[in-house]
Amino acid sequence: MNAVHFGAGNIGRGFIGALLQQAGYSVTFVDVNEEVINALKSRRGYTVTIASEEQSSFQVDDVDGLNSLTEEDEVIAAITNADLVTTAVGPNILPRIAPVIAKGIEKRITATPLNIIACENAIRATSTLKSYVLEHATEVPDWIGFADAAVDRIVPSVPSEDVLAVTVEPFFEWVVEAPMLVGDMSLGEAKLVDELDPYLERKLFTVNTGHAAAAYAGMKQGKMRIVDAMLDHDIEEHVRGALRETSTVLVEDYGFDEDEHRQYAERIVERYKNPYLQDTVARVGRGPIRKLGPNDRLVKPAKAFARKGNPEHLVQAIVNALEFYADDDPESEQLRALIEEHGAYEAFLNVSALSEDEPLAQLVKQKLSL
Ligand SMILES: NC(=O)c1ccc[n+]([C@@H]2O[C@H](COP(=O)([O-])OP(=O)(O)OC[C@H]3O[C@@H](n4cnc5c(N)ncnc54)[C@H](O)[C@@H]3O)[C@@H](O)[C@H]2O)c1
Numbered sequence: 496m497n498a499v500h501f502g503a504g505n506i507g508r509g510f511i512g513a514l515l516q517q518a519g520y521s522v523t524f525v526d527v528n529e530e531v532i533n534a535l536k537s538r539r540g541y542t543v544t545i546a547s548e549e550q551s552s553f554q555v556d557d558v559d560g561l562n563s564l565t566e567e568d569e570v571i572a573a574i575t576n577a578d579l580v581t582t583a584v585g586p587n588i589l590p591r592i593a594p595v596i597a598k599g600i601e602k603r604i605t606a607t608p609l610n611i612i613a614c615e616n617a618i619r620a621t622s623t624l625k626s627y628v629l630e631h632a633t634e635v636p637d638w639i640g641f642a643d644a645a646v647d648r649i650v651p652s653v654p655s656e657d658v659l660a661v662t663v664e665p666f667f668e669w670v671v672e673a674p675m676l677v678g679d680m681s682l683g684e685a686k687l688v689d690e691l692d693p694y695l696e697r698k699l700f701t702v703n704t705g706h707a708a709a710a711y712a713g714m715k716q717g718k719m720r721i722v723d724a725m726l727d728h729d730i731e732e733h734v735r736g737a738l739r740e741t742s743t744v745l746v747e748d749y750g751f752d753e754d755e756h757r758q759y760a761e762r763i764v765e766r767y768k769n770p771y772l773q774d775t776v777a778r779v780g781r782g783p784i785r786k787l788g789p790n791d792r793l794v795k796p797a798k799a800f801a802r803k804g805n806p807e808h809l810v811q812a813i814v815n816a817l818e819f820y821a822d823d824d825p826e827s828e829q830l831r832a833l834i835e836e837h838g839a840y841e842a843f844l845n846v847s848a849l850s851e852d853e854p855l856a857q858l859v860k861q862k863l864s865l
């Protein structure tokens with residue numbers, strides 16, 4: 496089986512590529528990072544280390560690399576022969592890779608199944624990718640499946656002399672919406688479910704909301720790493736508070752059992768505290784404009800909660816996000832420029848697409864004026 500995976504970054508190498516290789520796929524990574532692609536081409540494998548006391552590691556082999564910028568014909572040929580296309584490039588990059596995916600689909604002569612799964616932290620990223628592909632393809636035949644998914648594994652950026660080495664937390668979960676898959680395909684350790692929304696929202700509004708709250712509060716308090724932020728009692732309480740608020744919304748929307756959901760959130764707090772994970776507040780907070788978007792981890796649950804009460808921790812996390820800045824994060828630069836030009840409240844309304852009469856808008860305005 497052949498898989499083409501766009502994005503040979505942390506989650507691509509550390510989770511999706513590794514899982515697919517273990518499931519029996521030959522994985523071709525496609526990336527714009529020349530150093531990473533050249534290393535994949537020459538070494539055809541890399542090492543994944545598990546961030547735990549044992550520091551065990553495993554080898555991923557039978558992989559290859561193609562440069563997204565200079566090897567378009569080869570990428571199209573790889574898609575033409577693939578059983579599976581996956582992505583982990585970041586939601587904002589999906590429109591850029593859609594044209595080449597459309598060309599690969601058009602070149603497939605035989606009606607053999609191809610599944611496409613975007614593994615991005617966003618609500619229904621595969622459906623979003625499909626809409627971009629449809630802008631470039633004359634048609635998408637029904638033997639091409641676009642399946643949405645939720646992806647959970649903390650994979651930090653760990654500086655290393657080996658550009659392919661990657662460190663991952665022990666926990667992982669890849670949940671894929673089975674009815675959207677075509678053909679008789681295997682996805683190894685992925686969990687196939689009939690209804691994805693509860694898994695997707697539970698993950699984004701727990702793992703990623705708490706993570707963002709820790710990163711933005713941590714940055715404000717001068718912490719470098721998530722684990723340092725979580726060692727600060729006030730930040731830990733803030734993170735737990737944000738998770739209580741999203742829990743209220745999730746339990747109400749999806750009818751999760753309250754106790755089970757509390758345990759789910761508790762396990763996540765413990766994951767943030769993993770002392771073997773060198774994850775930084777800069778990585779976790781990156782892309783504050785995306786993270787303050789209307790359907791993302793802060794605004795969507797806060798907006799729902801605010802219609803009935805005051806989600807004070809989520810509001811605080813939103814205000815902290817507006818102050819976030821990291822040198823290598825263009826979105827934090829853009830957000831700063833927006834705030835300088837229009838003020839923090841107008842900038843927030845702009846990026847969250849929230850109308851002024853939403854209770855959340857008023858709560859953020861009040862918090863900003865304190
Ligand atoms: N790291 C995690 O803990 C984690 C966990 C779950 C989901 N995710 C999601 O996975 C996605 C990727 O995250 P990451 O942490 O791996 O980021 P990353 O920055 O490590 O990797 C992204 C990769 O995409 C590549 N890329 C950029 N433009 C490209 C293009 N046009 N064509 C091909 N490749 C391109 C980059 O060079 C980079 O190697 C994001 O949507 C993220 O939210 C990350």
Ligand SMILES: O=P(O)(O)OC[C@@H](O)[C@@H](O)[C@H](O)[C@H](O)CO
Nearest residue numbers: 616646647648649650703706779
């Ligand atoms: O990847 P982002 O920028 O959407 O979010 C940062 C982290 O919260 C995220 O990468 C988590 O580590 C991951 O979602 C865990 O499954």
